[in-house]
Amino acid sequence: MPGLPSCRKTLPHAGLAGCALALTFTLAGCTMGPDFARPSPTAPDDWTSWSSADESLRARVDSEGKLPAEWWRALGDPVLDQLQEEALQASPDLQTAALHFAQARVQRSTVAAQHGPDIGASGAVSRQRQSEYGAGVRMIDAIGGDRSALVDFLSEPFTLYQAGFDASWEPDLWGRVRRSIEAADAGVAQQAALYDLARLSVASELARSYIELRTTQRQIRLLREDLSALEGRLRILEAMVRGGVVDHLDLERQRTEVAANKAQLPDLLAREGAGINQIALLLGEPPGALRELLVSKPKEGQAPESPLPDLSLGLPSEAALRRPDIRAAEARLHQATASIGVAQAELYPSIRLGARFGYESYLSGEFADWGSRSWSVAPSFSLPLFDQGRRRSVVHLRELEQQEAAVNYQQTVLKAWQEIDDALSAYTAEQQRMRQLTMRERSAREAYELAQARYDGGVIDFIGVLDSQRAYLQARRDLAVSEGRLATRYVMINKAVGNAPAVQSSLP
Known part of the structure; x- marks a missing residue:
C-alpha cells in the first residue's frame, strides 16, 4: 500500500519479527475516521422569545435560579x-x-x-500410538532397511507431557x-x-x-x-x-x-x-x-x-x-x-504478533529438563484484497x-x-x-x-x-x-x- 515503509529496507537483517515490529511502531498512533465535535444545542435568549402562544399566555420565568431537584415537595x-x-x-x-x-x-x-495482549497457559498429558502405516512411517519405506523393527518402535504407545505459555497481541495500527x-x-x-x-x-x-x-x-x-x-x-x-x-x-x-x-x-x-x-x-x-x-x-x-x-x-x-x-x-x-x-x-491491513514457550517430552523424568523446551515466534499479516465491496x-x-x-x-x-x-x-x-x-x-x-x-x-x-x-x-x-x-x-x-x-x- 502507498505510504507504508518497506520492512526489508528498514531492517534487512531483523527477519520477519523485526519487520513486523518496525511496521507496528511506524504506524502507531494512526486513527481512522472523523473526530467528534460536540454540537451546541440551539436555545433562545429568554423563555418568552420562542413561543407560539398568545401574548397573554407568556409565563413569567426567573432565569437566576432553578427549580429544586425534589420538585414534587412543593405540592406539600x-x-x-x-x-x-x-x-x-x-x-x-x-x-x-x-x-x-x-x-x-x-x-x-x-x-x-x-x-492489551492475550496471555494463556496450557498443559496436557496424552497417551498416544502412531499408525504402522501412517504418514510418520512413510520415510522408512522410502529409505528401506529393517522396516519391521523401526515400525514396531514408532508404533509403540507412549505418554506425551506438554505445558507452556501463549501470548498474542494485535497492534491498534489504524x-x-x-x-x-x-x-x-x-x-x-x-x-x-x-x-x-x-x-x-x-x-x-x-x-x-x-x-x-x-x-x-x-x-x-x-x-x-x-x-x-x-x-x-x-x-x-x-x-x-x-x-x-x-x-x-x-x-x-x-x-x-x-x-x-x-x-x-x-x-x-x-x-x-x-x-x-x-x-x-x-x-x-x-x-x-x-x-x-x-x-x-x-x-x-x-x-x-x-x-x-x-x-x-x-x-x-x-x-x-x-x-x-x-x-x-x-x-x-x-x-x-x-x-x-x-x-x-x-x-x-492488520498485524498480529504471537509467541509460545513451553516444555514437551514423552519421558516423565526428562520433562523439566532444559532440553525439553520448545518455543515459537509467529507474527502474521492480513491484508484485505477483495470482498465484493462489503x-x-x-x-x-x-x-x-x-x-x-x-x-x-x-x-x-x-x-x-x-x-x-x-x-x-x-x-x-x-x-x-x-x-x-x-x-x-x-x-x-x-x-x-x-x-x-x-x-x-x-x-x-x-x-x-x-x-x-x-x-x-x-x-x-x-x-x-x-x-x-x-x-x-x-x-x-x-x-x-x-x-x-x-x-x-x-x-x-
Missing part, C-alpha cells in the same frame, strides 16, 4: 413524598434502565480489553480499538442519560397519577357532600308534600336531581381504583397493595390562589443541556461518529447512521423547546382559568344561597333553586379539577426542562 403532600422515595428505589422501569447502564459499562470494559472504546464510552454516556430520563419519567408519571387520583377523590368527596345536601332537601320536600304545602312537581324535580348526581358516583369510584392501580404499577406493587395508604381523603379546604412556587428555571441554554433526551441524542451521535473510524480501520459498504452504512443521528439530535432539540413552550403556556393558561373558576364558585354559592332564601320566602319557584343549585355544584367540581390540573401542569414543566431527581442509590 407527605404521602406523595413517601411514594416518590419508594419509586426511585423500587420502580421496575428504573431498575431496567439501571441494568442497561451497567451492561454498557461492562461492554466498555470488554472493548477496552482488546488493547485506531480500530481506540474508536471502539470511544464508541463504547459514548454508549455508556447514552445509557446514563437514559437512566436520568427514566428517573424523570417515573417521578413525573407518579406525581401526575397521584394528582389525578387526589382530584378524583376530591370530586367523590364533593359529590357525596352534594348528595347529602340534596337528600336532606328531598326529605324536607317529602314532608312538605305530605303537609300539603307544595305539590309533587317540586318533589319529583328534586328526586331527578338526586338520581342524576348518584349516577356520577360509580364512574368516579372506578377511576379512583384505576388510579391506585396505576401508582402501584409504577412502584412494582400488585393491585390493592397501596389502597390503605391512598384511600385517605384529600386535604380539606380550598387551595390558595398561588399554591406553587415561582418558576425559576435558570438560563434557557442550561435547560437544553440538562434534558436527558438531548444528552442521550448527543451521545448517540458521538457513538455513530466513532463507529465510522471502526469501519474504516477494517479496510487496512467493507466499504459498512463504512457507507456507518456514515448514513451518523447522518441519521445528527438529524435525530436536531429533532430532539426542537421537540424539547416545543414541549417547554407548551408546558409554560398551559401552566399560565391554567392559572388564569383557576382564578376565573374561583370567582365563579364564589358567585355561584352566593346565587344559590340567595335563590334558596327567595324560594323560602315565596318569591320564586323551585326551578330557580334547582338551576342555581346545579350551577353551584358544577362550579365547585370544576374548580377542584382546575386545581389538580394546575399541579399537573407544574409537573409537566419540571419534566419539560429536564429537572431529574437526584440519584438515590448507586448504579449496579
